[in-house]
Amino acid sequence: MTIHQSTPSSQPQPPSYPQLSAHGDSSVTSTTGDRQNGASVVEGVEDDDSVSTTDSTIGNTIPRNPSDAWQLLKDVASREADHLQTTATGNTRGYLSSQTIPSAIRPGPQRSVNIHAGISSYRLVREGYLTPDVIQMLVRRYAEHYHPYLPLVPRKYFDPAQLDPFAVSEKHLLTAVITISSKDMVEQPNIHMSCSRYMHDLISGIAAGHDCDVEAVEALLLLAEWEPQGLHNRIEAVGRGEEDRSAWMHVGIALRTGYFLGLDRTAFRQESAEEAKIDGRKRLAWANCYVSDRLISVRIGKAFWSRGPGPMTGLSSQDFPSLQPFSPGDEDYAKIMQATLDLTQLYSNVHDVLYSGMRTSGQMMLMGDYVKYVDDFRMGIARWNTTWGKLDCSPHIKITMQMSYEYLCLYTNAFVFQAAISQAIANKPKTDAHSLRDHLRSVFSNVGTMPDARFIWASVAAAKAYLTLLSTQIDPGRYLRYMPLRYYLYSIYSAVFLYKARSFGVMTDMEARQVRQLIVQVTEVLKKASVSTQDAGSRYARLLELLWIKPPKDSSHVQQPMESPAMSDTQLSSSAGSVRVDAHGYMQYSPANDFSWLDLEAVGDYVSGDQIPGNGISGLAPMAAYETAPSFMPQTQGISWHQQNNGLSWPMDGSSNLFF
Numbered sequence: 001m002t003i004h005q006s007t008p009s010s011q012p013q014p015p016s017y018p019q020l021s022a023h024g025d026s027s028v029t030s031t032t033g034d035r036q037n038g039a040s041v042v043e044g045v046e047d048d049d050s051v052s053t054t055d056s057t058i059g060n061t062i063p064r065n066p067s068d069a070w071q072l073l074k075d076v077a078s079r080e081a082d083h084l085q086t087t088a089t090g091n092t093r094g095y096l097s098s099q100t101i102p103s104a105i106r107p108g109p110q111r112s113v114n115i116h117a118g119i120s121s122y123r124l125v126r127e128g129y130l131t132p133d134v135i136q137m138l139v140r141r142y143a144e145h146y147h148p149y150l151p152l153v154p155r156k157y158f159d160p161a162q163l164d165p166f167a168v169s170e171k172h173l174l175t176a177v178i179t180i181s182s183k184d185m186v187e188q189p190n191i192h193m194s195c196s197r198y199m200h201d202l203i204s205g206i207a208a209g210h211d212c213d214v215e216a217v218e219a220l221l222l223l224a225e226w227e228p229q230g231l232h233n234r235i236e237a238v239g240r241g242e243e244d245r246s247a248w249m250h251v252g253i254a255l256r257t258g259y260f261l262g263l264d265r266t267a268f269r270q271e272s273a274e275e276a277k278i279d280g281r282k283r284l285a286w287a288n289c290y291v292s293d294r295l296i297s298v299r300i301g302k303a304f305w306s307r308g309p310g311p312m313t314g315l316s317s318q319d320f321p322s323l324q325p326f327s328p329g330d331e332d333y334a335k336i337m338q339a340t341l342d343l344t345q346l347y348s349n350v351h352d353v354l355y356s357g358m359r360t361s362g363q364m365m366l367m368g369d370y371v372k373y374v375d376d377f378r379m380g381i382a383r384w385n386t387t388w389g390k391l392d393c394s395p396h397i398k399i400t401m402q403m404s405y406e407y408l409c410l411y412t413n414a415f416v417f418q419a420a421i422s423q424a425i426a427n428k429p430k431t432d433a434h435s436l437r438d439h440l441r442s443v444f445s446n447v448g449t450m451p452d453a454r455f456i457w458a459s460v461a462a463a464k465a466y467l468t469l470l471s472t473q474i475d476p477g478r479y480l481r482y483m484p485l486r487y488y489l490y491s492i493y494s495a496v497f498l499y500k501a502r503s504f505g506v507m508t509d510m511e512a513r514q515v516r517q518l519i520v521q522v523t524e525v526l527k528k529a530s531v532s533t534q535d536a537g538s539r540y541a542r543l544l545e546l547l548w549i550k551p552p553k554d555s556s557h558v559q560q561p562m563e564s565p566a567m568s569d570t571q572l573s574s575s576a577g578s579v580r581v582d583a584h585g586y587m588q589y590s591p592a593n594d595f596s597w598l599d600l601e602a603v604g605d606y607v608s609g610d611q612i613p614g615n616g617i618s619g620l621a622p623m624a625a626y627e628t629a630p631s632f633m634p635q636t637q638g639i640s641w642h643q644q645n646n647g648l649s650w651p652m653d654g655s656s657n658l659f660f
Contacts, residue, residue, distance in 0.1 A: 118164030122171065129194040135167075135178055136160055138191075142181035145482040148397060150225055151323060151333045152218045152288060153177060154281065172212060175199045176219035183228040184481065184531045196230025199223070203231075207253055214261060217285050220254035221292050225484040229534065237533075238608055239492070239540035241600030243485050244300045251292045255305050258289050267315075280321050284337075287315065291340060294348045295486060298411060299493075301355065301598040304348070315341065331394060339388040339401060346384060347408055350377050354415045365419035366426060374455060377412050381405070396479040400487060403469050407490045409462035414497060414597070416455035420444075421504070441505040460501055463494040464518065471521040476529035476537075485536060488526065489600070492540050495519055496597040499547055519548045543600075546607035 124130040143158040153173060157166040166174050179195040182188075203223075206216050224247040229235055232242060258264065266283040297304050317323070317334035324334050353373050355361060364370045385405055391398065424443040425436065432439060447453050470491045474480045480487075498519075502512050523541040530537035595602035 119167045122167040122174070124175075124194055124198055125167075130178075130191065132163065134191065135174075136163055138178040138181040138195075139163070139166075139174075142177045146180055146226070148331065148333075148394070149400065149482070149484055150222060150288070152222060152285065154322060155326075170215040172202050172206070172219040173215040173222075175202055176222045179228050179230065180222060180226045183226070183230065184535075186532050192228065192230050196228055199228075200231060203250075203253070206257060212257065214258075214263065214282050214285050217254045217258045217261070217263065217289065220250045220257070221285070221288050224250040224254070224292055224296065225486070227485055227536075229536075235534050235539070236604070237539065237542065238546065238604055239536065239543045239600065240604030241300070241489075243536060244296070244489065244600065247292075247296050247485070248300065248302065251289070251296050252305050255289050255293055258286055263289070280319075283315075284320050284322060287320075287337070287341060291344045294344050294351070298347050298351050299486060299489060299598070301596065304351070331397070332392075335391060336393060336397060336401075339384075339391060340404075342384055342388065343401075343404055343408065346377065346380055347411070349380075350408070350412050350415075353377075354412070361415075362422065365422045368419075368423075370415065370419055371452070374412060374416055378409075378458075381408055381412065396474070396483075399469060399473050399479075400483065403466055403487055403490060406462050406466040406469065407494070410459055410466065410494060410497065413455045413459035413462060416452045417459050417501070420450060420452050420456060444504045444506050447506055456506065460498065460506065463497045463501075464515065466494045467491055467498075467518050467522050471518065471525045474525070476525045480525065480529040481531070481537075488536055488540060491522055491526070492543065492600060492603075493597060495522065495544050495548065496600075496603055500597055516548055519544055523549070543604060543607060547603065 119125055119132045119135065122135070125132060125135065139158065140160075142153075147153060147158075156162055157170070157174075175195060175198055179192070179199045182192040182195050185191055199219075202216075203220070206212055206220070223231070227243040227246045227250075231246065236242065261282075263282050263286040266279045266286055293305050296302075315338075317332070317338040320334045320337050323332075323337055325332050354364070354370065354377075388401065389405070391401070420443075421440065424440055428436065428439050434442070444450075447456050450456065470480070470487070474483075498507075498515050501507060502515065507515065523544050526537035526541040526544075528537075529535075530541075532538065595606055597603075
């Protein structure tokens with residue numbers, strides 16, 4: 001498929017995309033489309049796209065706040081503007097009809113009012129960057145490969161006959177769809193470049209407060225799941241968590257926009273079936289806002305953005321009519337959505353209770369009262385697996401549910417691993433001459449004797465189970481390539497977790513070799529799922545190679561001749577303690593002074609050598625200016641903080657997250 005690159009007046013080139021307003025469409029067409037959409041809202045037509053009845057009846061009630069009053073005034077002003085335009089258009093037509101104008105040049109009714117219509121009014125088509133056929137191909141490609149994993153787009157828009165209304169009234173959503181669909185089309189990169197730049201303009205408009213509807217929220221949620229590279233200013237050769245940061249921002253804007261549009265009101269059931277039907281699309285969008293907010297927060301260890309009413313008010317698959325199967329052979333996305341909501345609630349509870357904050361989590365670890373919570377969570381997770389693990393759905397959908405389940409097991413049990421580390425650090429005698437690294441490796445050398453052994457083993461088992469699913473149960477070119485990025489990143493988090501577990505001495509030598517072989521398989525699968533070396537799979541495979549398979553690029557720089565044949569490690573001293581490079585050339589960092597397994601940016605710094613300037617070890621030491629700080633000891637990016645409390649300490653990172 002090629003791109004139509006010409007217009008009647010110019011030859012635009014995608015690399016020099018013109019700076020146009022985020023409103024994008026022509027002034028005549030976009031205004032007409034918006035007003036048509038607004039008219040449907042006022043008239044209360046029975047359509048999935050209409051606003052909730054709570055909002056539509058505002059004109060008959062007393063405004064509850066300044067925003068309601070503003071909306072009422074805006075509706076009045078819009079109706080008055082429509083009336084004035086209609087009157088002016090009628091007068092103009094009457095004047096023209098009374099003049100002596102040759103019929104050959106007299107404009108017809110349609111030409112005088114609307115130069116562009118339907119898909120022709122869509123900015124990328126109107127300016128010659130894409131053709132309607134290309135857009136239709138991209139929509140069809142999205143429906144086939146991407147839609148099953150997040151069915152937010154109304155299915156009616158996958159009908160080719162609906163392309164015109166899709167372009168006129170849902171430009172944010174359409175642009176997100178074609179931007180995601182084109183991200184793997186490396187043979188025609190200008191398609192993705194054009195879509196991405198227009199998408200960037202539209203996102204800027206949303207952030208600036210331009211008018212938008214629920215379709216803008218849906219567009220942002222889709223982007224957060226796939227994060228097209230065309231929206232990034234720079235692509236690193238090694239993945240460093242850029243997608244996490246972008247998703248965090250897109251989900252945040254989606255939540256803000258959803259709150260402003262009143263989507264949170266749909267979290268509660270409406271009294272009548274008619275109201276539920278009208279609010280169906282908004283309820284689905286808000287439920288996905290909730291899911292995205294929880295999952296991105298868990299992924300990067302940040303607090304939740306959304307604190308308002310969530311969708312867990314007794315909602316079930318029946319509350320999402322647009323996801324119900326149309327025919328017996330269709331996928332039951334409504335049940336999949338209910339399973340996802342139930343699992344997300346577990347994610348949310350684990351995050352709220354165990355990872356609630358630096359002080360609360362640290363005290364819970366040292367006091368040991370986390371065990372009852374972890375046991376309850378493990379029972380709830382197992383119950384979810386019993387209920388939904390046998391859900392009848394497509395294999396590639398079921399595998400994503402299994403992977404989400406395994407990652408939740410890892411996330412829950414990893415807290416106990418952190419607690420065991422904190423307790424070991426707190427119990428280290430001041431008179432002990434051994435380094436903290438040696439002390440921790442000694443403590444974890446025999447996990448079976450520890451009170452929390454079952455949780456530590458469960459966390460390692462969950463990480464290995466996730467990587468095994470990814471490397472053996474998914475066709476990389478047919479399915480993994482199109483899955484949401486979180487499933488890629490869960491594998492990276494799992495691999496980093498295992499790397500840190502190995503560094504604490506939890507694994508035997510044989511188990512460590514088996515895990516390393518598993519990592520090799522994962523990197524191969526990630527590469528096969530990639531369409532280029534700049535694709536996320538390839539970039540994060542490189543991260544794992546640097547972390548697990550190859551020595552850091554500066555390791556030859558820091559290795560020194562061994563003084564004694566009996567020494568198996570090269571030992572370098574620093575103000576932070578000893579830093580060792582083992583006989584295989586792998587850096588053995590101090591476990592109490594390094595990156596979190598939830599901080600991919602810090603992992604990228606570590607493997608890329610950005611924290612090893614000069615002699616290769618100064619980046620691991622605390623900054624001298626902070627060595628005498630009384631309470632907190634901030635260090636370089638990615639290095640842990642220690643909070644002191646009555647002589648006890650537990651490691652934290654700069655984001656108030658536990659460091660492990």
